[in-house]
Amino acid sequence: MELNLKDFARDFTDLTKQTAVENDTSVEQQFTEDVLEYIREEGAAVSPELFYCVNKDCTRPTEADYYKINAFDYSESAGILDLFITIYIEAEGLAELTKNRIEQAHNALAHFLTKCVKDDKMFQKYLAEDPEVAEVVGTINEEFKNKNVSLIRFFVLSNGHLKVDYNSPSEIKIGETEYDFEFNIWDISAIRNSEIASQKDGAINIDFETEYANSIQCLEMSENGGVKSYLAIMPAVILARVYKQYKTRLLNQNVRNYLGGTIKVNKGMAKTLREDPAMFFAYNNGISSTATDVRLREEGGRIYITNVTNWQIVNGGQTTNTIYSMYSRNFDLKNAYVTLKISEINFEEEKKKSQAISDIARYANSQTQIKESDLAANIEYMLRLDEISKSEWTPANSARKNTQWFFERMRGQYDNAKGEPRTKKAKDFVAQHPRKQRFTKTDIAKWEMAWDMRPDIASKGGEQSFDFFHKTQLKVDNIVADRNYFHHLIAKAIIYQSIGNICKQNGIKGYINIICNYVLSTLAWKSRGNLDLDYVWNHQEIHPSLRATIEQAADIVNKYNMKLGQEGLNPSVKAKRDTFWKDITLRMVALPELDKALLAVNEEELTAESQAKIEQFEKLPSDTWRQLAIWGKDAKKLSLLERKKLDHAYALSNADKKLPFNIITDVMDIYKKSQDLGYTPQATLFDGE
Numbered sequence: 001m002e003l004n005l006k007d008f009a010r011d012f013t014d015l016t017k018q019t020a021v022e023n024d025t026s027v028e029q030q031f032t033e034d035v036l037e038y039i040r041e042e043g044a045a046v047s048p049e050l051f052y053c054v055n056k057d058c059t060r061p062t063e064a065d066y067y068k069i070n071a072f073d074y075s076e077s078a079g080i081l082d083l084f085i086t087i088y089i090e091a092e093g094l095a096e097l098t099k100n101r102i103e104q105a106h107n108a109l110a111h112f113l114t115k116c117v118k119d120d121k122m123f124q125k126y127l128a129e130d131p132e133v134a135e136v137v138g139t140i141n142e143e144f145k146n147k148n149v150s151l152i153r154f155f156v157l158s159n160g161h162l163k164v165d166y167n168s169p170s171e172i173k174i175g176e177t178e179y180d181f182e183f184n185i186w187d188i189s190a191i192r193n194s195e196i197a198s199q200k201d202g203a204i205n206i207d208f209e210t211e212y213a214n215s216i217q218c219l220e221m222s223e224n225g226g227v228k229s230y231l232a233i234m235p236a237v238i239l240a241r242v243y244k245q246y247k248t249r250l251l252n253q254n255v256r257n258y259l260g261g262t263i264k265v266n267k268g269m270a271k272t273l274r275e276d277p278a279m280f281f282a283y284n285n286g287i288s289s290t291a292t293d294v295r296l297r298e299e300g301g302r303i304y305i306t307n308v309t310n311w312q313i314v315n316g317g318q319t320t321n322t323i324y325s326m327y328s329r330n331f332d333l334k335n336a337y338v339t340l341k342i343s344e345i346n347f348e349e350e351k352k353k354s355q356a357i358s359d360i361a362r363y364a365n366s367q368t369q370i371k372e373s374d375l376a377a378n379i380e381y382m383l384r385l386d387e388i389s390k391s392e393w394t395p396a397n398s399a400r401k402n403t404q405w406f407f408e409r410m411r412g413q414y415d416n417a418k419g420e421p422r423t424k425k426a427k428d429f430v431a432q433h434p435r436k437q438r439f440t441k442t443d444i445a446k447w448e449m450a451w452d453m454r455p456d457i458a459s460k461g462g463e464q465s466f467d468f469f470h471k472t473q474l475k476v477d478n479i480v481a482d483r484n485y486f487h488h489l490i491a492k493a494i495i496y497q498s499i500g501n502i503c504k505q506n507g508i509k510g511y512i513n514i515i516c517n518y519v520l521s522t523l524a525w526k527s528r529g530n531l532d533l534d535y536v537w538n539h540q541e542i543h544p545s546l547r548a549t550i551e552q553a554a555d556i557v558n559k560y561n562m563k564l565g566q567e568g569l570n571p572s573v574k575a576k577r578d579t580f581w582k583d584i585t586l587r588m589v590a591l592p593e594l595d596k597a598l599l600a601v602n603e604e605e606l607t608a609e610s611q612a613k614i615e616q617f618e619k620l621p622s623d624t625w626r627q628l629a630i631w632g633k634d635a636k637k638l639s640l641l642e643r644k645k646l647d648h649a650y651a652l653s654n655a656d657k658k659l660p661f662n663i664i665t666d667v668m669d670i671y672k673k674s675q676d677l678g679y680t681p682q683a684t685l686f687d688g689e
Contacts, residue, residue, distance in 0.1 A: 005161065006094045008192045013159055028088040032070045035157045035186055036084070038194040041415050044184065045082045045155070047462070048073035053112065053126075053133045061104045067112035068105075070157070072136055074143070079150040081140065083109045087158040097160030097187050105156045106183070110172065113152070116140040117174050127565045131510025138570040144174070153182040162187040182325075204246050204311045212238050215297060215304035216340070228344040230294060232305060234287075236273070236280065236336035240327035243320055251317045269319065273326040277336035286339025287316025294344045308342065381474055382409050382441065384481040385489075392486060397651035398540035405490050406433040408440050439493060445469035446517070447492040451524045455517040455584075459575040491536035496520055498542045503554050511561045514575040518584050519553045526591060532600040535663075539648075545595045556587050610665075617664045622653035624681065625667060628674055637677045642670050 012034075020030035029050060036048050051072040058066040071084035085105045089095040115122045116137045123141060126134040143149050152172055168183030209215050218232035243250055272280050295307035313320055319338060327333055389407035394400045408414045418429045442462030449458040449465050457468045473479055499516045508515065523531055526549075535543055542550075560583065561571040574580050629646040632638025638646075649667045675681070 005189060005192060008195070009094050009159060009161070009188045012188070012191065016159075028086055029070065031088050031159060032084065032086045032157060035086075035191060036071055038191060039155070039186065042194060045073045045153070048082060048084060048155075051132075051136055053130075053136075061108060065111070066108055067115060068108040069112050071155075074139065079143075079148050080153065081113075081143070081149050081151070082153045082155060083113060084155040084157060085109050087156060087160060089158065089160045094188070095160040097158045097162040097185075099164065099166060101158075101160070102156055102162070102166055102185065106154060106168070109154050113140070114174055117144045123565075127562070131508075131562070131565070132512075133510075134565060135510045135572060138565070139572045142570045142573050149179065151180045151182065153184060155184045155186060157186045159188050161189055204250060205307070205309045206242060206311055207307050208238070209297075209306050212241060214238050215306050218296075218303055218305050218342075220296070220303055226345065226347045228294075228346070230305060230342045230344070232340045232342065233281070234338050234340040236277070236323045236333045236338055237327065239287075239320060239338060239340075240324045240333065243324040244328070250311070250320070251313050269322045270326060273323065273333060273336055274331055277331075277333055281337040281339065284319060284338055285316075286341065287313055287319050288341045288343070289313045289316075290343050290345050292345060294342060305342070311342075379474070381479060381481050385409070385444075385486065388481065388483060388486045392483065394540050395538050395651065397648055398538065400434075400437070400540040403431075403437060404433050405437045405439065405493075408438055414438050436497070442466045443493070444489065447489065447496055447520070448473060450496070450517045450520040451492050451529075453521045453524055453581070455514075455521040455581055456576055456578045458517040458521075459514055459572075459580075487537040488533040491533035492520070494536050494540060495523065495531075495542055495546075498547075499550055499554060502547065502550050503558070506551060506554070508554060508558050511558070511571050511575075514561065514571060515554050515557045518557045518575070518581070519550060521581065522553045522584070522588050522591070523549070523594075525585065526588070526594050527599055530599050531594075532598055534600065535598075543598050546598055549591065549594060552591055553588065556591070557584060560584065560587060613668050614664055617668055620671075620681075622650055624671075625650035625653070628671065628679065631679055632670075632674065635678070637674065637679070638670065646670060 013031075016031045016034055017027055019034070020027045023030060029052060033050055036045075036050070039045050039048060048071045050070070052070055054068040055066055060066065061068070068085055069083055070086040073082035073084075074080070085108055087097065087101050087105055089097070117140065123134055123138050126137055152174075162185055166183075166185060168181070171178045172181035173179075206212075214235065216232045216234055216238075218230045221229040221231070269280070269284065272283055289312060291308040291311045293307075293309035294305060297304045297306045323333065323336070323338070386407050386409040389405055392404065394403050394405075396402060406414055406417075414433070417433075418426050440462075442465065445466035445468070446458045446462065448469055449455070452473070454468075457465050459465075460468075479485065496516050499519045500512050503512050503515055523546075532543070564571045564574055625646040629638070629643045629650070632643050632646070645663070645666050649663060
């Protein structure tokens with residue numbers, strides 16, 4: 001049973017306050033993060049992240065120089081800049097979100113943006129006060145200076161209820177230049193609607209006659225190779241209403257996200273819908289979609305589609321989103337129609353179904369070129385990685401014991417698998433698959449590019465780094481995704497996350513992503529690609545000896561970033577050039593050599609004595625290490641750290657894991673020491689003992 005708006009607002013606010021206490025953050029920022037999760041899930045923005053900045057010199061939002069921002073996102077490839085502001089209202093019951101507050105929020109964001117673009121002192125001010133803010137300010141300034149921004153979107157997030165319509169302009173003026181502009185309001189009602197949509201079955205099943213009082217006339221093609229096709233004429237208004245209900249869940253199988261009103265063809269579509277909607281059908285190539293079941297009705301010799309099951313638009317997301325955008329701005333679309341092709345896929349095998357969807361997307365008519373990397377979600381590498389991530393568990397005695405790393409091959413998989421929010425099932429799912437262990441194909445590209453000593457590529461952002469990764473490593477190197485590859489990939493992720501955490505613990509605020517990319521590359525360089533990744537996977541954390549190296553390397557990159565900033569240069573821009581890596585390596589020369597315990601050992605290079613140790617270790621049953629740990633504790637002969645090493649050896653051996661040589665060396669030394677201290681083995685002895 002769905003909660004009414006008042007009860008939903010109360011429950012949502014209570015949960016936000018509780019989570020804020022647990023996370024030791026402000027209620028306003030926790031509310032912002034909670035709403036951003038809905039926005040990410042719906043695809044309303046690509047990857048917004050918390051970013052708080054307010055003009056501390058102002059005491060009231062009505063002051064002329066007041067500015068504020070709670071979150072930020074920027075898509076470099078599409079030129080879309082998203083700025084978010086939160087209006088959190090402390091009140092009993094359901095608070096009202098007034099037009100006056102919305103105007104103040106709009107002005108606060110607009111003033112922040114204008115200051116970033118026009119006020120050269122803004123960057124220097126925050127470089128001294130808060131480098132994290134300076135990074136965003138500098139990036140915005142640089143992107144506008146280079147004329148890369150073509151669409152600006154403001155988002156107002158609030159726990160209040162907007163009771164009247166709010167109309168915003170379609171353009172915004174920064175200085176003397178006008179930009180395409182969108183204004184979005186996520187009040188408590190919009191949040192509730194998104195919650196209701198997320199609770200529904202992941203499959204999109206449309207009953208056109210019941211839900212939309214319409215049926216779609218079509219032509220039926222004969223079935224061929226497990227696929228049956230239908231060609232129809234879809235009223236633009238019906239398509240917009242379906243999209244309004246399901247948003248980007250309708251595009252989950254689509255090979256690319258909506259690129260906004262910035263691409264030339266999208267602007268052309270919008271102009272046609274605005275000025276001459278009757279010609280839209282003639283100008284537009286239409287949309288291509290898939291379904292697992294299509295229901296028909298015959299009447300007067302004509303065939304009508306009445307129901308579709310598992311409906312997904314695989315090509316035509318630009319058209320769909322542009323139609324919805326114009327519909328939501330109240331343009332009259334009653335004379336606009338679009339060609340619709342539905343391919344009913346009857347394959348039961350998931351692999352064949354995915355391949356069919358990929359091929360349809362590849363060969364369908366499109367208004368913008370589909371790059372090969374767009375189709376990578378369904379290649380063998382991705383499918384295999386998806387399969388492994390769903391079956392592989394972290395080691396029982398590790399820092400993240402008995403959890404899984406969740407590979408979100410297709411957008412929305414994580415939330416669909418989690419199910420209905422705020423239920424025990426959802427909580428259990430998150431406990432088993434923590435959000436920090438969710439990763440996407442762009443995350444993979446970033447880690448792999450940095451490890452491949454191309455931090456300049458990794459610093460270009462998810463979209464561009466993935467494109468490069470796909471064209472080089474995936475296509476040229478033919479990477480085989482097996483369990484060992486997955487373990488090493490996650491090890492790189494853990495190191496990457498650890499670098500970020502260490503930076504924050506040491507008070508480094510700005511350019512964290514750049515530092516993570518360049519420090520990971522430094523570790524790959526200094527270890528010659530031979531860092532012991534098995535250790536990181538087995539322990540789900542970095543080796544303690546690695547922390548000091550990371551701290552020194554991070555400090556070197558951070559100081560270089562600050563030096564560039566003081567010279568009036570933007571580190572975010574510089575880091576995307578290969579010359580930046582050369583500058584960093586020159587500064588890393590003084591970094592001490594890595595401890596040999598951090599390196600993986602090639603058994604072919606081991607000495608005869610080392611090989612003998614491995615052979616002796618393998619002859620002993622795994623229970624030896626548990627017995628020895630118990631003896632060491634009872635006899636007070638072994639330290640806690642020594643006993644923990646034995647515990648780890650026991651756990652890893654029992655889990656049939658291959659132990660790194662440094663662990664084998666440690667436990668064999670402890671074993672020999674214990675014998676000297678009076679321990680009598682209860683298992684097979686060394687040869688000659």
